[in-house]
Amino acid sequence: MTRRTVRIAVNGVTGRMGYRQHLVRSLLAIREQGGLDLGGGDVLWPEPVLVGRREYALREIADRHDLSEVATDLDAVLADDSIDIYFDAQVTSARVEALKKAIAAGKHLYTEKPTATDVAGALELARLAQDKGVKHGVVQDKLFLPGLLKLKRLVDGGFFGDILTVRGEFGYWVFEGDWQDAQRPSWNYRAEAGGGITIDMFPHWEYVLHELFGRVTSVNAHITTHIPQRWDERGKQYAVTADDAAYGIFQLEGGVIAQINSSWAVRVNRDELVEFQVDGTHGSAVAGLRNCRVQHRAATPKPVWNPDVPLTESFRDQWQEIPDNAEFDNGFKAQWELFLRHVALDEPYHWDLLAGARGVQLAELGLRSSAQGRRLSVPKLSL
Structure with a gap:
């Protein structure tokens, strides 16, 4: 050897x-x-x-x-x-x-x-x-997470039929730094240092959407700063100059619509810090960092809207867990x-600097979309 x-x-x-x-x-x-x-x-x-x-x-x-x-x-x-x-x-x-x-x-x-x-x-x-x-x-890295690898297995196997929508929820409460230490460094909240959740997370969403469902062709975003004051690593108060929440709607090549919320000012009420729900004509899936659950059309219940009676069924229990079927490394x-x-x-x-540029492009256009209050096309990049 x-x-x-x-x-x-x-x-x-x-x-x-x-x-x-x-x-x-x-x-x-x-x-x-x-x-x-x-x-x-x-x-x-x-x-x-x-x-x-x-x-x-x-x-x-x-x-x-x-x-x-x-x-x-x-x-x-x-x-x-x-x-x-x-x-x-x-x-x-x-x-x-x-x-x-x-x-x-x-x-x-x-x-x-x-x-x-x-x-x-x-x-x-x-x-x-x-x-x-x-x-x-x-x-x-998110392409190599167990939950998304299972989701890709479903996409490649044709589980969904025609994919209609993708809905993503990401985020958690990042403490302001005054009475509890923040979990993220203060530069993340300074635009002049390259901070902001849009430039951080939209590149992730670009490659996840691109690789699993299709190239992003347009973006309509609302980007904001929910918490304007924070405290840095030395306990000094500072004004936040970068965004801490981004709400995006993306149209993909082929017609799939994706909606992804990203926030550092949200308390978690989901099974994992990031989850994607994919709905198709033949079935749906919810994938997180490690787990993935599915509901096929043959097993889809028939809910009836009736706010006058107590709920008697657990919707979460109506989904089936996808087995690992493999060993997943970091x-x-x-x-x-x-x-x-x-x-x-x-x-x-193929995860090269051009692929990285696509992520930066989506973040840049997301910020511009929010500032202008309109949907923007995402041109195809080439060298």
């Missing part, structure tokens, strides 16, 4: 997503399983180089996980010919400049979304990477493995 080492500059590892999902549950998990089996006796071994601004924080993480290399000089890291891949999980406002540097240095790159704060910047990154000939990928890890195979073996991979 031959072990091939791939050195990965991981920028933003001190943040929640960079540390928990990408370092611990993806790259280190791949190492714990003995590396990534490439077949033919070859194993790919990821070697993270932790990059950030605070050396003490990087060193603490490195020591905790028995890693040897940390760096605070991104330019020096990118100038190192032994670095194969640059990964970015920084705040959105810092991402474009770093990705441009990585492309110019000839590094393959993998990045969190959104790739930029506007579609022009996102398309520029895609063109630069294409011209440079580097491989590139964008995190689209979604971030699963996509990392596909990208690493793309780099090592040139296997096909």
